[in-house]
Amino acid sequence: MDVLSDLLHRAHAGHALVRQLIQRPPWSLAFADAPPLTLVTTLGGHASLRVGDATPVRLAAGDLALISASAYTIADDPGTPPQLVIRGTKKYPVIDAQPVRNPASRTYGDGEPGATTMLRGAYELHGAAAERLLAMLPPLAVVPAGPRTRGALDLLAAEVACDEPGQDAVLRRLLDLVLVLALRGWCARMEPPPAWYRGLSDPGVGEALRLLHAEPAHRWTVAELAVRAGLSRAAFAARFARLVGEPPLTYLTGWRMTLAADLLRDTEDTIAAVARAVGYDDPFAFSVAFKRVRGASPSDWRRARAAPGS
Template sequence: MDELSGLLDGPRARGAFLLRCLLDPPWSVGLRDDAPLSVTAVVRGHAWLLPAGGEPSRLEPGDLAVLRGRAGAAYAVIADDPATPVQAVIHPGQVCRTPDGRELAEEMHQGVRSWGNAAVGETVLLTGAYAVDGEVGTRLLRALPDVVVVRADEVDGPLVDLLAVETVRDAPGQQAVLDRLLDLLLIAVLRAWFARPGTRPPGWWTAQADPVVGPPLRLMQHHPEHPWTVAGLAEVAGVSRASFARRFHEQVGQPPMGFLTQWRLELAADLLLEPGSTVASVARRVGYGSPFALSAAFTRQRGESPRQWRDRGQPGPTSTVSATASNTSHQSG
């Protein structure tokens, strides 16, 4: 597992919020939903993205934006025009209200996973939000700017069109289908952004292409259960122990064993949230010789035991908008 896969693997990528927005001008939506990560794609028309403290961007059909949320604060506005006053605000739990507090879920409901001020919409947007509960994704989130905009010609394949079609289907297992499609869309956006000239990808991303650091780095990520040593990793790299340690630190930003310890504990945080997991089973999977050893390292780094972390993990709140759409679709069926 590499770090990009780590964001999208496990409980965080399941049950993601997804909605189709159908909008006629004038329209303007403020975002303060506390979602750590969200993706917006333009299917038809256009939209202005106005991030808090950032430069406005006009999004055209096929363009995508990834936004990092700000807990407890408004972090962006999406509108037909930068001058349009905010008419709706998305709050935590995907609850939608007017700026003066009136709920809009029923009023703007437009069918299965669809919402807006029009039945067809001059502009059609897809928006998906992740509740990233684990810590593998946290490393990636720290590496991203508040806003990533990727243009239609930078992303290969018909993912936006396919997601638009699947969003309005109400079939058994549809949530799993939507989760996987949203995962693919997010991966495509992040790959395009990391590969763009002029961007500054994190060290752990660029280091994977380094001929010396890359192979040992991938081995640690894919096989954290192995009893790795700096000497053993240097042998894989084909260089001396001192040369490998120095180059790894330069490329990744931390020593090899420091990276490995952090990676193991971040994986453990994710695995502990899986149904049926135990401290003993997770310890084996991430390279600790006993539950006690994992507990000691986990508690030392995080300030709480693995059991406390697992017991505290809760699923994200139910969306008022999606609950309304689901109830309506089942009643009509």
Template sequence: MDVLSDVVALMRTGEPRSVRISWRGQDFPPVQGTTSIQVVLRGACWLLPPEGEPIALSVGDVVFLPHGDGYGLAGDPATPLTASACGAREDAGSFTSASLGGDGAETVTLCCGYRLDPGRAHPLLASLPAVIHLPARLGHRPELRTVVDLLAGEIDDPRMGVDTVVTSLLDTLLLYILRAWFGTEAEHCGHSAWAAALGDPAVGRALDAIHRDPAHRWTVASLGARAGLSRAAFARRFTGLVGQPPLTYLTWWRLATAARLLRESDAPVAEVAGRVGYGSEFAFGNAFKREYGVSPGRYRRAGCARNRVTRSR
């Protein structure tokens, strides 16, 4: 897997959720605790971020709020952003469609989100700004428009396999947003060390190697050779852009991968240890406990208990 794919896989907590809302003159209160994507399908409105000026949105605009901050949508930018206990219902399913009453011109928005677990966030996600606004421009980012159209169609007319299709499309939508930000939005690279890291050929090759084969016995020298730099030059460059020394990041990524395997598979702990590069279950257990505060077995049992609670709602 590559870095952006891994970021999406790591951030998942339960099923992603999406709702297509038709509304007239409605104001939506802040919703906390989710990474949110808003797409305007029809009409126009204003995004009211937790800080900064309101953002005018029109048809085709995409907004990504990566940190779970509260925000509002309104027909009038002067609407005050007030606290609210409202939020997405746990029993609403992974996708739905709603039509709300009111006066004024119709606005149709597609709201998508992932529940957040701050302890699992990739540092790349933390490097993003509070709000990423990708305005619609004719002929620009056609792949983003295609995914939005497919997603809206699946929600409006659910058919066999819709759960898998919607989940996959949401992942694809998020990946296209991240690509747009880190790849084609070159003007933003100065604002994010991770944008610079992904755009740096040498560091990018090393990150790709770590993510594609975390179990390999990487050293600073072998990663430097993959990057085409001397050991010392590579270590300085990687640390300066990523914010961690190469082997510190490698260890973090191995353990993050192990945590995902413990949550999502039935593989024995010893097998998980081997798949992320640890020669013994004992060494893996010690490293995992230092990072997560519990043993691998207890971490897996706690995750299973959370899943049972979620499924019972």
């Protein structure tokens, strides 16, 4: 499994709330307490998107916006005051706001002429793997429209506007496709790109990253990874460190501790069992590595995450 696929899978980024937003000017929607990751795309017309006090960004038709902020506003114009505040699936009118009609269960607004049509998918991500995924994103990342996303967006728009059997499954899969395309597009535009993204462009280092994610508990050595990558040990170690930004076994340790953090939070497995699951036969060695990487011992980490409100 490649790095991005593994991050999305372990962050549980496969379940999203999908909504269609159809609004005629003037309009403005404020989103509060938003999930960790939101995908917004404009299918027809344009929109202005503002995160916090940052400068508004204009979205043209087909643009993809990745939002990793808890509060943001989407409007026809930056100067239009919010008419609705949306928390989760509930809408709260602002004083003097016009009533909103919902022609379909997943639609806010109406489809009269001159309206802007958008799609919004809100992802509830999970745990340390999600933190690793979100760390590569700014509060707002915009990927311009392009031919690779157009077909997927056309299918998603057609599906979200109807209400037929199996629709939830279709919507989730289509939105996952658009999310992956958006993340790919953003990583390609970043300067510099995420370290692992640079590594994937190299056949040998990319193969090593795939192996480390496919079998994180295996007792990998630099020599074995080099053989699997088709390189000498010295050449492989130097190339991996140059492209990824850290030595291969340091990268492996960080990834193992990410997996361990989620096991400690989500299971009742003993510390020894968690250690074995991520490649450590010695619980003490695992605890030392975990505290060095995560800043707390495994037992303290687990207690903190079990506390109310954590």
